[in-house]
Amino acid sequence: MTLLEACRYGERELKRAGVPEAGLNAWLLLEYVSGCSRSHYLAYQEEELSEEAKRRFLEVIERRSKRVPLQYITGTQEFMGHSFLVSDQVLIPRQDTEVLVEEVLKVLKPGMRFLDLCTGSGCILLSLLLGCPGAVGVGSDISLPALKIAEKNRAVLGQEALLLESDLFEKIEGFFDLIVSNPPYIPSGEIAKLMPEVRDHEPHMALDGMEDGLYFYRRIIDKAPSYLRKSGRLFFEIGCEQAKAVSALLREKGFGAIEVIKDYAGLDRVVKADLC
Numbered sequence: 207m208t209l210l211e212a213c214r215y216g217e218r219e220l221k222r223a224g225v226p227e228a229g230l231n232a233w234l235l236l237e238y239v240s241g242c243s244r245s246h247y248l249a250y251q252e253e254e255l256s257e258e259a260k261r262r263f264l265e266v267i268e269r270r271s272k273r274v275p276l277q278y279i280t281g282t283q284e285f286m287g288h289s290f291l292v293s294d295q296v297l298i299p300r301q302d303t304e305v306l307v308e309e310v311l312k313v314l315k316p317g318m319r320f321l322d323l324c325t326g327s328g329c330i331l332l333s334l335l336l337g338c339p340g341a342v343g344v345g346s347d348i349s350l351p352a353l354k355i356a357e358k359n360r361a362v363l364g365q366e367a368l369l370l371e372s373d374l375f376e377k378i379e380g381f382f383d384l385i386v387s388n389p390p391y392i393p394s395g396e397i398a399k400l401m402p403e404v405r406d407h408e409p410h411m412a413l414d415g416m417e418d419g420l421y422f423y424r425r426i427i428d429k430a431p432s433y434l435r436k437s438g439r440l441f442f443e444i445g446c447e448q449a450k451a452v453s454a455l456l457r458e459k460g461f462g463a464i465e466v467i468k469d470y471a472g473l474d475r476v477v478k479a480d481l482c
Contacts, residue, residue, distance in 0.1 A: 207260050210251035212236050216267045223271035231276055232267070238280050239263045273402035286333040291358050295351035297412045299329040302469045303388055306443045306476050307333045309467055310386050313439060316340025321433065323374055323387040323426060324348075326412060328356030328367070330386060335365045344382075346372040349411060374422070375429045381438075385430050388443035389422035391415040420451055427455050431481055438481045446473035453477055 207215070216232030225231055236242065239262040240255060255263065266279050277283040277298045283290050285299035286307055292298055307330055314320065314334060318341050322331040325345030335343050343365075347353050350371050360367055370377050392413045397405060404413070415421050423442065430440050440461065444452050449466045456464050461479035469475035 207255050207263075208252050209236065209240070209242060209247050209255065212255055212260070212263055213247075216263070219267050219271055223273070225270060225273065231270055234276060235266045235270060235279065236263060239266060273406060275403045275407055278407060285329045286337070288333065288336065288363060290327050290329050290332075291355060291362065292327055293351075293355055294407055295349065295409060296327040296355050297408055299327060302471075302475050303330065303443055304333075305467060305469045306330065306386065306388060306441060307337070309476050309478060310334055310384060310441050311337045314338045314341050314384060318342070318383040319344070319380070320384040320386060321346070321378065321382045323385065324389045324412070324422070325356055325369070326352050326388075328359045328369070330388060331356070331367055332359055332363050332365050334386070335367060336363065343367040344370065344378070346370045346374070346378060348373045349409070352409075352412070374425055375433060378433060380433075381435045382433055383435055384439050384441065385426070385434060386441040387422075387426055389415070389426065391419045391422065391443075391445045391448060393417060393419040415445075418451075419445060419448060420455070423448075423452050423455055427459050427461075431459065434481045436481070439478060440481070441476065441478045443475060444477050446475065449474040449477055453479075 213232050213236055217229045220228035220231050240259045269279055277292050278294050283292050283299050286304055290299055320343055322345040325331050325347045328345055331343050331345040353369050353371055356369055390413050392415050394414055453464050456479045460482055462482040463480040465478050466474050467476035
């Protein structure tokens with residue numbers, strides 16, 4: 207099987223399985239198993255794959271055909287210009303979440319202490335530390351397997367951060383200048399309607415926001431004032447239809463300066479507020 211034949215085969219099989227962007231996925235999987243650069247591929251399309259590379263390529267095309275996310279196959283995902291390790295124990299970092307990180311970085315300063323609730327892979331926590339050297343970060347998650355991925359990312363990226371197995375604030379101590387969270391926010395009844403990659407492979411614990419999708423926002427907003435310093439700030443990623451509801455919850459708890467930030471697609475994506 208040549209490089210060209212492999213790419214064409216992969217695209218054909220992925221299209222048959224209904225995988226979006228089948229051609230791009232086939233190329234990325236070929237690159238993953240062969241180490242072949244795009245320029246090498248274009249110059250040497252008739253080069254034969256080794257038997258081992260062919261075996262691995264057929265294997266990963268089969269997995270992707272079953273709608274296993276590309277990132278779970280390759281084990282990595284780019285986020286904020288850094289490569290993060292991922293597995294099916296954590297949500298795959300998404301570009302939308304970069305908006306949350308960018309908003310926090312506008313106010314995060316060296317010496318500030320911040321808390322990342324529902325840290326998952328640690329992509330928010332570690333991106334903030336990389337973007338603001340000298341800040342002090344704590345990340346918590348109820349999932350120990352997720353924290354093990356975060357620990358690996360912490361080591362790979364060379365950052366110092368405290369990681370705690372905690373049900374939100376359960377084991378959190380001290381006060382913070384900022385609290386940030388991308389909590390589970392999909393209403394339980396909507397999960398079955400998600401694309402197969404998400405519905406069948408990403409951890410439901412990290413998706414399910416209970417009946418109305420607001421369960422974790424309520425819990426965090428209720429307890430956050432006890433952990434925020436005076437004039438501390440709270441930042442959330444939200445579902446694109448949740449801005450009004452989350453803003454109301456914040457207002458009821460006495461938060462002010464509430465602002466909604468849109469993502470790159472023009473959809474509501476971040477809510478931020480100050481503790482008054």
